[in-house]
Amino acid sequence: MSGKPVQEFDGKVFAAALSTAPGVYRMYGADDALLYVGKARALRNRVGSYFNNTPKSPRIQAMVAQIARMDVTVTRTEAEALLLENQLIKSLTPRYNVSLRDDKSYPYVLVTREDWPRIALHRGPRAVQGRYFGPYASAGAVRDTLNLMQKLFKLRNCEDSVFKNRSRPCLQYQIGRCSAPCVELVARADYDQAVHRAGLFLDGRSDELTHELTGEMEKAAEQLQFEQAARLRDLLTSLRSLQARQYVDGHAANLDVLACAMQGSQACVLLLAFRDGRNLGTRAFYPRTNGEDSAEEVLGAFVSQYYAEQSPPREIVLDREIPDAELLEEALSSAGGRRVQLKWSVRGERAGYLDLARRNAQITLASELSSRSAQQARSEDLRDMLGLAEPAKRIECFDISHTMGEATVASCVVFNEEGAVRSQYRRYNITGIEPGDDYAAMHQAVERRFRRAVEEGGVLPDVLLIDGGAGQLAQATAVLADLGVDGVLLVGVAKGVERRAGHETLVLPDGRELRPGAASPGLQLIQQVRDEAHRFAITGHRGKRQKARMTSKLEDIPGIGPRRRASLLKHFGGLGGLKKAGAEEIARVEGVSEALAARIYASLHGLVTAPTPDGRGSG
Known part of the structure; x- marks a missing residue:
């Protein structure tokens, strides 16, 4: 029984029907x-083009040859079309679009949105409410x-846990900061x-800030508020000395310079x-x-x-x-609320x-390509060493970390052809x-x-590294056999x-052992992945162990349940703040009596107190 033939997409007909x-x-x-x-x-x-x-x-011929269907979204203006295009490229990552890689490691200046805003360095996802500069x-x-x-x-930079519990x-x-x-x-x-x-300054609107401060200084002087006028004068002097660092055409430099270097399809x-x-570098x-x-x-793009x-x-x-330069100027000016020029x-x-x-773009690209070439050489040597049909596209590695059996944590790190894929790292608390x-x-x-990969149809690695010898390898082999992987x-x-x-030995499931030696590029790649797994596991273990120890000190005190423990830690901003407090100050926390405060203080400082009414001591 033959199926109905698939109708080819007619781009000319489709385009002719569009507005x-x-x-x-x-x-x-x-x-x-x-x-x-x-x-x-x-x-x-x-x-139609x-x-x-x-x-x-x-590239365009290959793309057009694959088209099975198209759809369109009409917008009111070209600027709206540009904004929508950017949103779709970022969220859908089409195969043939040039796309800017997301990198959450860029550092920003964050000014939080709260009653008394805090200014701080920020990396990672923008989960905290506030303005991000950078x-x-x-x-x-x-x-x-x-x-x-x-x-x-003179904005604060302290954490909220410290800020909310200061008494002086x-x-x-x-020191005036x-x-x-x-x-x-x-x-x-x-x-x-x-x-x-501060927002005006970080936005690069120092001329506007200087004009505003000058007006306020003159107003304060007219109202005979000479101390206020002197403070504003000192602030203006500081700002002008900063602006004197770098000028372009007689104005304080406030611009971005962009250069693109390419070798083949690498940019x-x-x-x-x-x-x-x-x-800013x-x-x-x-x-x-x-x-x-x-x-x-x-x-x-x-x-x-x-x-x-x-x-x-x-x-x-x-x-x-660049293409569509006028359209980009219009869109950027509209979004920023001020004229933006591309030159x-x-x-x-x-x-x-x-x-x-x-020159820096060319040097940086050459260095990156050299690094990628070395990574490719390592991947190809690993392929030959392990007898793979082609270089591994995905490598995962497991490591276990604990201290005398305490707070056991397992890590799983992921590497692809370009290196570490940190967004896919995972830690497992072992219980x-x-x-x-x-x-x-x-x-x-x-x-x-x-198990999760099998149940959800997740991606599997080409090579799975296990940090350990034959015993650990046997455990992983048994798991994959049981799951049918x-x-x-x-x-x-x-x-x-x-x-x-x-001098590592590579142990394979069939019992073979390989000792490639320090000069082996393939072993160097394995070492890189293994060391990253070890680092990631150690970091998770230390955090878990510290959290467990901090929590257990309060859990061991009679009369302290989850609610009181949370109240104490919140009031003092953590165990460190609680340890610095005296018994009288601890007793001010809601739900904590003077007797309980004394037991808490004694327990945290290694003292011995009288037994509680139920016969248990607190020392």
Whole structure:
């Protein structure tokens, strides 16, 4: 019985039926996988251009040949189409789009959104409510900025647990770097004003800030508030000395310089950032080009996607003209609430910065490609060493960590062809085993990871490394056999003589043992993955052990249940704060009597007190 033939997609007919309105189009393959997302000034013209007889690059030809269907979304303006395109590329990651890789490690300056906002360095997902300024080139640049913020605006940087439990100002107040909002030595309105000014400074709007401060200083002087006027004068003097650090055309530098270097389909975009005369350093990005070999297209996609997430400066200097530059200017200006200019034909200081960015982009890309080449050589040597048909695309490694059987934690790290995939790392708290039983711990961790993969259809590694010898390897082998998992090569990594690196023995399930030696690139890759698993396990174990020890000290005190324990820790900001408190201060916590406070104090300080009414002592 023959099935009905699949009707081929007729792009010319589809395009002819579209309107000439702006919008976004999406291309799908036969398996309904998204191939490409694009924006259009006129949908009919842009979509039709893919199916006419004009010459096209091999990448576009390959993409068009796979189209099984298309759909479109009409927008009111081209700027709306640009914003929607960026959102779809980021959320759907189409196969043929150039995409900026997400990297949560970029450091930011965070000003929290709360009654008394805190200013701090932030990395990772933006889970905390507040304003994020950056990203900065390095954590050092953020710390320099925080140092300035504390000197200029005296904002707090302490954690909430400390802030809420202060009874007197800390050292930061004494040295003039904080206005002590913890004990309300500053009025709420004055503190809010300082937060507003810090925001202007971090936004690169120092001219506006300077104008505002000048007006307030003159007003204070007219009202004979000379102390206030003197404070504002000193702040203005500090700001102007900072602005004097770097000028472009006589104005404080406030711009981004971008250069794109390419070798084949590998790209590096280098960002050189200045804000209010401060050079924030450089940062390199490696967009996924997905076969695109035009530096103009790559840089254009980068600008579009990067500044959809980050606040752009007034001026962005590029090392080449990019497509849809006018549209990007319009969209960025509209989103930022101020005019943003894209420039690529520049002279003077800007040309010097552009040359610096170009050279750094080329050097950085060459270094990255060299590193990737070394990684590829390691993968190929590992393939030959283990007898694989092709280099492993995914390697996982398990390690167990504990101290004399206490707080056992297992780690699972993941590496792909490009290196560590930290977003897919996992830790497992091991329970229900005899303390120190590494075999049972390994069995439990591997079973939990692969049972879930089997039940949910998850991805499996090509190579699974087990930190240990034949015993640990046997546990993992048994788990995969019980779950019916095939196609995963198991390798035990046994430590060498005197635990010396390079002398490891690789144990295979069939009983063979390999000793590649320190010069083996394949073994170097295994060491890299194993060491990362060990580091990740140790970090988790230490955290678990510390938490357990802190909690157990309170749990061992008669009369302390979960609710009182939580109240005490919250009131004092943790066990450290509780240990510093006297019995009288502990008794002020709701639900804690003087007798119980005495027992808590005695227990935390190793003292002996009289037995409780039920006959149990607290010492």
